[in-house]
Structures are given as C-alpha cells and as structure tokens.
Amino acid sequence: MTESSPHHDSSSDQAAWQKSIDLPSERGASRLIMEELLDRLGEHGWASADIFSIHLAAEEAIVNAIVHGNKLDTDKKVHVECFVSPAVARIEITDEGEGFKPNEVPDCTQDDRLEVPNGRGVMLIHNFMTRVEYNEKGNSVLLEKVRDT
C-alpha cells in the first residue's frame, strides 16, 4: 500500500485537506481511509447530515470498486483521492477493473424491483452527492458535495 501524507494547499485554500491512498481489493478496506475522512469533514465544520451523506456515498462507491470493479482481485488496488475544504468535499475512486455503464444499472425503485435485495448503491450515491461523474471507461467515479450556503 502506498500512502501520501496529508498536506495543506497553501495557494488556494489554506484550510483544505487532501489525501491519496491505494486500498487493497478486500472487503472492509474502506476503513483505511473512512475514519480520517469523516474526522476531517467534522473538523471543517460539515454538518452531521452531510457527513452521513458523504460517508454513505463514499462507502458504497469504494465497495463497488473493490467487489464489482476489481472483483476482489488482490493484485489490484483501488485508488482514492480525497479533498476536503469547508465549502466542498470531493472523493475520486478509481479501480483497475473493466468499468461499467452507470445508466445501465436497473432502477431499483420500479415496482418489480423494489424487493430485490441488491442494486441500491449507485442510486444512493447520486441522491446524496451534489455531482457524480464517471470517466468514459466507467472505472473511475468523482463524488462531489458542495455545502449549502
């Protein structure tokens, strides 16, 4: 695992926190970044409801990258880049898988799918974040939350 130290961006935003980390493709690996991310959000004055939203979106996206992207292949890593300031939180998650097409994920809120036990992660990510963007290949997702003013 490689890990860079958090540093402060002195040019644009004194208070911003950034960190990049490579997670192993194993269940539960999100904990290697999540606790620190949540702590930093709190330190930057984010409300608990927003922290819940970002936590849920980041957790779902990292689990998807590990399980569906890298298919739990221990030779592959999930790269996570975090940026937190008082105004914006951004998490970019990239796996080494073949990618997927987010608009082909079936709508779990349709009546005939309401009781299917899986397939809700992507919908929750979109609802809880301000902006969600995938790269063309579909193996990298950018999650952004802008704080309400």
Added chain:
Amino acid sequence: MAQYRRIGVTHNNDVAIVSFNDKKILDEASIQELGAELFGLVEQQKMGDILLNFTNVEFLSSAALGKLITLDRKVKASKGRMKMCNIRPEIFEVFQITKLNKVFDIRKDETEAMTAFG
C-alpha cells in the same frame, strides 16, 4: 435460547423486539452475521411478528438494506408481520430514496408499533 452477537431480542406478548448491537452496519462480515441472526428468528425460532428497533443505528449501507428486504420477504412468506421503529432522519431518507418506505411498515416508536400489531 439462541445466542446472538449482532442483535438483542426481547419479547412483548407474541412480538419479538429486535435491537441492533452495532451503531454502524456496514462491515460485510458483520452484515452476513446480522442477516443469519435475523433470518434465524423466522426460520429457526418461528417468530411470527417482528419489530426492528433502530434506536442504536447511526449508519447502514445498501448491503444491510438487502438483508432487511430479504428478512421482510421471509416474514411475509411465513404469514408474519414485520415493523420498524425509531429510525433517525438520515436513515429514513435512505428508505425514501430507495422507496423502501413503501415496502416496510415504519412506525415512530415501540409504543406506536405495538399498537399497530394489535
């Protein structure tokens, strides 16, 4: 008596009232264990009516939602009833976004849920 690690179970009349031991339900292994314990209430303990009290729960992932959906189906298949209560607003929003508030019978607190069981 069954032994549980993820849940606590008390009984009020014929209703099994379930509390959760974990504040955050997100770890895959814990969720598997949670699912097995919940399903055991229906499949081994033959409990008909189940009330899930979420007082202690601050966070849950979509994998945990999957277990709740499966439990609800098992309860309905065995002609039982399942209700939920004491869900904090952030988690209720998760149910609303996924429209699971239409699938689950969600009540304010234990008193209201017990009245609804009748």
